[in-house]
Amino acid sequence: MDKILEVKDLKVSFQVYGGEVQAVRGVSFDLFKGETLAVVGESGSGKSVLNQTVMKLIPMPPGKITGGQILFHGEDIVKKTDKEMEKIRGKEISMIFQDPMTSLNPTMKVGHQITEVLLKHQNMSSHQAKERAVELLRLVGIPMPEKRINQYPHEFSGGMRQRAMIAIALAANPSLLIADEPTTALDVTIQAQILELMKDLQKKMDTSIIFITHDLGVVANVADRVAVMYAGQIVEIGTVDEIFYDPRHPYTWGLLASMPSLDSSHEEELTAIPGTPPDLTHPPKGDAFAARNKYALAIDFEEEPPLFQVSETHFAKTWLLHPDAPKVEPPEAVKRRMRKLSSTFEKPILVKEGN
Amino acid sequence: MAEKLLEIKHLKQYFNIGRPNQVKAVDDVTFDIYKGETLGLVGESGCGKSTTGRTIIRLYDATGGQVLFNGEDVHGKKSKSELKKFNRKMQMIFQDPYASLNPRMTVADIIAEGIDIHGLAKGKKNRMERVYQLLETVGLNKEHANRYPHEFSGGQRQRIGIARALAVEPEFIIADEPISALDVSIQAQVVNLMKKLQREKGLTYLFIAHDLSMVKYISDRIGVMYFGKMVELAPADELYKNAMHPYTKSLLSAIPLPDPESERTRRRILYDPAAHHYEENEKVEMRELAPGHLVFCSEKEFEQYKTQYKK
Numbered sequence: 096m097d098k099i100l101e102v103k104d105l106k107v108s109f110q111v112y113g114g115e116v117q118a119v120r121g122v123s124f125d126l127f128k129g130e131t132l133a134v135v136g137e138s139g140s141g142k143s144v145l146n147q148t149v150m151k152l153i154p155m156p157p158g159k160i161t162g163g164q165i166l167f168h169g170e171d172i173v174k175k176t177d178k179e180m181e182k183i184r185g186k187e188i189s190m191i192f193q194d195p196m197t198s199l200n201p202t203m204k205v206g207h208q209i210t211e212v213l214l215k216h217q218n219m220s221s222h223q224a225k226e227r228a229v230e231l232l233r234l235v236g237i238p239m240p241e242k243r244i245n246q247y248p249h250e251f252s253g254g255m256r257q258r259a260m261i262a263i264a265l266a267a268n269p270s271l272l273i274a275d276e277p278t279t280a281l282d283v284t285i286q287a288q289i290l291e292l293m294k295d296l297q298k299k300m301d302t303s304i305i306f307i308t309h310d311l312g313v314v315a316n317v318a319d320r321v322a323v324m325y326a327g328q329i330v331e332i333g334t335v336d337e338i339f340y341d342p343r344h345p346y347t348w349g350l351l352a353s354m355p356s357l358d359s360s361h362e363e364e365l366t367a368i369p370g371t372p373p374d375l376t377h378p379p380k381g382d383a384f385a386a387r388n389k390y391a392l393a394i395d396f397e398e399e400p401p402l403f404q405v406s407e408t409h410f411a412k413t414w415l416l417h418p419d420a421p422k423v424e425p426p427e428a429v430k431r432r433m434r435k436l437s438s439t440f441e442k443p444i445l446v447k448e449g450n
Numbered sequence: 451m452a453e454k455l456l457e458i459k460h461l462k463q464y465f466n467i468g469r470p471n472q473v474k475a476v477d478d479v480t481f482d483i484y485k486g487e488t489l490g491l492v493g494e495s496g497c498g499k500s501t502t503g504r505t506i507i508r509l510y511d512a513t514g515g516q517v518l519f520n521g522e523d524v525h526g527k528k529s530k531s532e533l534k535k536f537n538r539k540m541q542m543i544f545q546d547p548y549a550s551l552n553p554r555m556t557v558a559d560i561i562a563e564g565i566d567i568h569g570l571a572k573g574k575k576n577r578m579e580r581v582y583q584l585l586e587t588v589g590l591n592k593e594h595a596n597r598y599p600h601e602f603s604g605g606q607r608q609r610i611g612i613a614r615a616l617a618v619e620p621e622f623i624i625a626d627e628p629i630s631a632l633d634v635s636i637q638a639q640v641v642n643l644m645k646k647l648q649r650e651k652g653l654t655y656l657f658i659a660h661d662l663s664m665v666k667y668i669s670d671r672i673g674v675m676y677f678g679k680m681v682e683l684a685p686a687d688e689l690y691k692n693a694m695h696p697y698t699k700s701l702l703s704a705i706p707l708p709d710p711e712s713e714r715t716r717r718r719i720l721y722d723p724a725a726h727h728y729e730e731n732e733k734v735e736m737r738e739l740a741p742g743h744l745v746f747c748s749e750k751e752f753e754q755y756k757t758q759y760k761k
């Protein structure tokens with residue numbers, strides 16, 4: 096399979112009052128043509144910053160890429176000028192942002208915001224662009240699109256704004272679509288419709304998709320592979336089956352255990368992961384998750400864990416996979432979903448020492 | 451029977467009245483909210499959930515109908531001091547954590563705004579103590595107090611909004627997708643927190659959300675809206691067990707589950723509003739199918755639903 100994107104040891108920081116927030120701390124991953132990679136992880140773990148960096152959309156300053164490479168079709172984006180990026184953005188890479196209200200222009204009619212993209216990147220006449228805009232709004236499930244194109248964003252409901260954003264992102268038929276929580280403001284029926292639409296588009300155009308979400312149901316639905324982020328790092332990555340049926344990192348366990356299922360009772364407390372996310376101006380020594388991890392070992396407070404490989408496609412960064420680590424049992428809710436997968440190696444292989 | 455905190459009667463909220471783009475965002479909706487309960491509100495995007503919430507809290511003047519809070523008409527004329535008292539009792543947590551926080555205020559000032567307006571703190575020190583405590587309550591820490599909203603992630607901002615609403619110790623909170631922007635582990639924290647606050651302070655919630663497993667978990671009763679109307683209202687478990695309205699069924703069939711295998715074989719039920727075939731003069735209204743279980747339907751449908759209904 097062709098790699099469309101290779102991110103190598105990427106580091107991103109923000110200068111803030113009182114120090115430097117290390118939002119992305121050495122992230123590496125590949126993205127193949129036509130695949131969907133879901134990115135999950137705690138709020139503040141750097142999912143948005145990571146993906147905005149791929150489009151070079153973080154404000155610089157205060158933001159800064161302090162290390163690493165982002166190869167898009169083999170070319171390093173980190174070195175590109177704003178002008179060169181302009182050409183790539185909206186055409187080859189599109190992004191659906193997490194906050195529709197701040198990324199839609201409040202003073203411009205919704206229809207106009209879509210035709211703008213079409214006129215800029217697609218060589219259409221303004222009449223064609225208008226027709227296509229109506230069609231796109233219809234595709235994302237907005238009723239009476241002929242009328243709606245003449246409205247302003249504040250006249251749309253939250254979910255309709257989000258769908259307008261999706262229409263804009265799809266307008267250019269990008270080869271890489273980065274979708275940051277694209278369906279969180281949508282009800283499940285429209286969500287299902289949008290997910291089907293994205294998959295359809297993907298099949299037709301061989302689009303690669305990075306899908307950021309915290310809805311694990313959506314992840315199970317769309318993802319080929321899943322990356323789990325914690326405190327600016329990818330702590331586990333694998334195929335969707337590997338992450339849901341054979342998770343190895345305690346943070347992934349915590350995520351899977353904190354979801355209510357449709358048959359949870361009202362009396363039961365949800366098992367939230369205790370504590371607060373670490374302050375990334377001073378990332379803790381050792382493993383950033385140690386303080387909140389009941390499975391933490393003495394070494395976790397001293398040394399960053401290495402990266403282990405559990406199958407051809409499955410990697411996790413935790414001391415628990417070390418041959419000398421004690422054997423621990425994941426929480427009940429996780430044990431219930433565990434299965435033995437045929438692709439798993441006999442023993443985890445150490446692939447990279449911690450920093 | 452539990453005591454009614456709010457009575458919403460024939461509430462209507464139309465936008466752009468008389469113009470071609472008129473929208474009946476809320477179209478004759480009637481329901482009660484009991485003291486100390488959580489009423490979940492779900493439904494299609496754009497069906498009028500936020501508008502219902504905003505009209506209840508009087509961010510909009512209602513086009514028609516009434517909202518009674520403890521028996522008093524919210525939309526009736528009131529003196530300034532009465533309004534102030536009233537505003538403190540009802541708070542809203544907004545859907546969009548980006549647009550609802552003033553970018554030029556520090557987090558401490560955002561949270562303390564209500565405390566200042568209502569004079570709830572004794573001196574500067576006490577004010578900051580409250581702010582710190584609220585930050586901790588919502589899973590942030592002291593160091594965050596002097597930062598500005600743009601320095602936070604989506605989820606962190608939503609928690610600031612929750613702290614702000616809690617600051618004035620309200621009786622009733624309208625939470626408009628308070629957890630949509632949060633990751634699941636923090637969602638669990640916030641939901642556990644909201645439940646705890648409810649137990650301790652007897653809070654009443656109107657909880658608007660899309661995540662149906664979370665709505666089911668937190669709500670005592672759930673209302674389902676479609677196109678400005680309430681189409682079904684029932685106790686939470688009952689709604690999941692015995693959904694009757696075809697829109698509710700369609701909604702339930704679309705809930706994504708965290709299991710790749712079941713997602714690969716998911717079968718959705720589609721809803722077609724034309725399938726009701728309502729006739730010109732047919733009376734379509736909320737009818738009580740079982741105690742507390744109301745469905746918006748015609749007489750004919752009602753008879754059908756009754757035969758389908760399982761105990």
Ligand SMILES: Nc1ncnc2c1ncn2[C@@H]1O[C@H](COP(=O)(O)OP(=O)(O)OP(=O)(O)O)[C@@H](O)[C@H]1O
Pocket residue numbers: 109110111116118136137138139140141142143144145154157193375600601602603604605606631632633
């Ligand atoms: N412009 C900025 N200035 C300073 N800090 C920032 C800025 N943007 C992001 N950060 C910080 O970078 C970290 C990562 O933020 P990011 O928005 O990527 O989180 P996220 O994983 O997308 O979270 P969420 O799920 O809540 O959207 C956070 O600690 C955040 O406070």
Ligand SMILES: Nc1ncnc2c1ncn2[C@@H]1O[C@H](COP(=O)(O)OP(=O)(O)OP(=O)(O)O)[C@@H](O)[C@H]1O
Pocket residue numbers: 249250251252253254255280281282465466473474475493494495496497498499500501502545
């Ligand atoms: N200020 C406004 N002016 C004109 N129309 C509006 C306004 N606010 C809302 N609407 C319209 O009212 C309808 C209901 O919107 P509302 O925001 O209440 O939906 P919602 O159920 O909260 O949807 P979502 O789940 O997407 O947030 C929509 O058709 C919307 O376009």
Ligand code: SF4
Pocket residue numbers: 344345346382383384385386388390391392395400412413414415
């Ligand atoms: S390395 Fe240690 S602290 Fe980190 S996840 Fe593994 S066991 Fe927990």
Ligand SMILES: [Mg+2]
Pocket residue numbers: 142143144193275603604
């Ligand atoms: Mg984000």
Ligand SMILES: [Mg+2]
Pocket residue numbers: 252253254499500501545626
């Ligand atoms: Mg809304």
